[in-house]
Amino acid sequence: MIGTLDAKIPHGSLDQKWRSHRDHSRLVSPGNRRKFEIIVVGSGLAGGSAAATLGELGYRVKCFCFQDSPRRAHSIAAQGGINAAKNYQNDGDSIYRLFYDTIKGGDFRAREANVYRLAEVANLIIDQCVEQGVPFAREYGGLLSNRSFGGAQVSRTFYARGQTGQQLLLGCYQALCRQIAAETVRMFPQTEMLDLVIVDGHAKGIITRNLRSGQIDKHAGDAVVLATGGYGNVFYLSTNARGCNVTATYRAYKRGALFANPSFTQIHPTCIPVSGEHQSKLTLMSESLRNDGRVWVPKRKEDREKLPNEIPETDRDYYLERKYPSYGNLAPRDISSRAAKEVCDEGRGVGPSGRGVYLDFADAIKRLGEDTIRERYGNLFEVYEKITGESAYKVPMRIYPAVHYTMGGLWVDYDLMSNVPGLFVIGEANFSDHGANRLGASALMQGLADGYFILPSTLPNYLAGQMGKRPSPDSPEFQGAEKDVRARIEKLLKISGTRSLDSFHRELGLLLWDKCGMSRHEKGLRDALRKIPELREQFWHDVRVPGNDEDFNQSLERAGRVADFLEFAELMCTDALERDESCGAHFREEHQTSDGEALRDDENHAAVFAWEFQGDPAAAGPKLHREPLHFETVHLTQRSYK
């Protein structure tokens, strides 16, 4: 194994750790920064903010993304908002409370020190974004407005209608463009990282493919930052942008980086239900809607085909309000998703497939008026109407859980460095802060905390010892990695089989959803672990990848990504099987309380599971490393939102 599994949590009290760590970390002087070349893969909110900030500090940055512009990163899709404990509402919020809600929301499977730092840094993000001109919603008096998100009893979510990600990304993109103009950042759009290069045990470069021309290039750097987002698309159907994939992090895993908690997947409760087999994408209806929408199904199965307005109040089951009176419709995502599945499994689900529940705004419209609801959620209602043909001002929305976010990712220490020295991982691509379930509006907070504030302070700690150590891209390690990349592309193109990429991807996705989705059990996971290698085998013999490698070829791009998903899925199921407890979104049916809630096993599983690649999965399974989680401040309890 490369490196050791030491989280390097600083000593001292929780609220002093970050400050004292920065006080004692090594620095790189302004005059020396331009001597370092930093490779940032990804230009979403995490990568874009990191590249812009490092450029502003004077480093030379090369930034890569596979889209035609950084503005098209998946971050742009984020709707509902970003958390910070400014306590503008004076409703009792504090940094500690944001920290505690996040740790509890993640079902006590995240590191205290990281999460506390995140809660501290969140306030700085809001200030920075306001300075950039991000048009957050404001109150009448000019103060920034807040709304509530799941798993919190305060209102701490800053938002820009239902387009928060877009507005934050435009702010970040402006900052990035400034650095591109200043020539501190060189942007490589439509360029995909296909391998990581390790020299003397350190991450010192990447191999890329230009997606327009097919050209393969070698890039050497002093450090590599992966900000490549999440891998929810392993399930085929998800709310993620179609391009989201696991390739960058999976290739880094195959070069020695540990993959942590790969099975921790967030299923979001409020998405437009699947409508048929033709679909390649699912659409999120933001969690913010649960501020005013009430979730219900008919009390009796027999009523499920009636129109909603034909079902009187007395025959409706507002099941979240009934089961979780203190949080009601704002119960966290894992809990709300499972509750929706449960009522649908009982045969009370609505809509043609029976896999839907109502999200009803009638009471809110009566109380606040249609204009207020339009002002708060107008664009989401429009999206809903475009897709379903129904106006949610008149009839309740129909929603169902869908894959949305991945808490798992490459393992990182407190400095956000993986176990491979010089390889940093930020944003959704790392595993760090959300434990077994992410609370709403916390991903944008984490991505921007990592990129604007944390990485720029921790990267010098590594770089200070690396002056003059950047290898030549002509060194044998680069040549070897390039050869591997070319061989793999050639192999994919040579198969010339009969089955489409989509058919493999869809089959894998359905299998995972069934066996490693909202709930899992040992038998199902073992079944999946048997079937995935068979499917992979078929893929490498029978997939059809048209075109060639010297041109724009989206089939080839996707083939590489699906091939990685076919290996990665096995790692997910192995992780889900090994974690013989329920926690957060990881619901093992064997481990539940008498009322069907997740039952943790703190004695044996209060740990991060970090997996090491050991070669071909058929020959040797991955090796597990455990990082025990120590809780000094919070008391581990059975999570309750009742």
Ligand SMILES: Cc1cc2nc3c(=O)[nH]c(=O)nc-3n(C[C@H](O)[C@H](O)[C@H](O)COP(=O)(O)OP(=O)(O)OC[C@H]3O[C@@H](n4cnc5c(N)ncnc54)[C@H](O)[C@@H]3O)c2cc1C
């Ligand atoms: C519909 C939707 C709504 C959401 N709403 C919210 C919300 O309201 N609040 C919230 O907190 N979170 C929300 N989230 C989650 C949040 O949007 C994401 O977690 C976050 O934006 C991820 O940011 P990122 O920078 O880590 O990754 P991304 O934005 O996914 O960026 C990844 C970058 O990496 C690049 N990349 C990837 N692989 C490669 C490769 N191999 N080579 C080169 N480049 C590569 C891509 O081109 C891209 O630039 C939402 C998610 C979805 C799906």
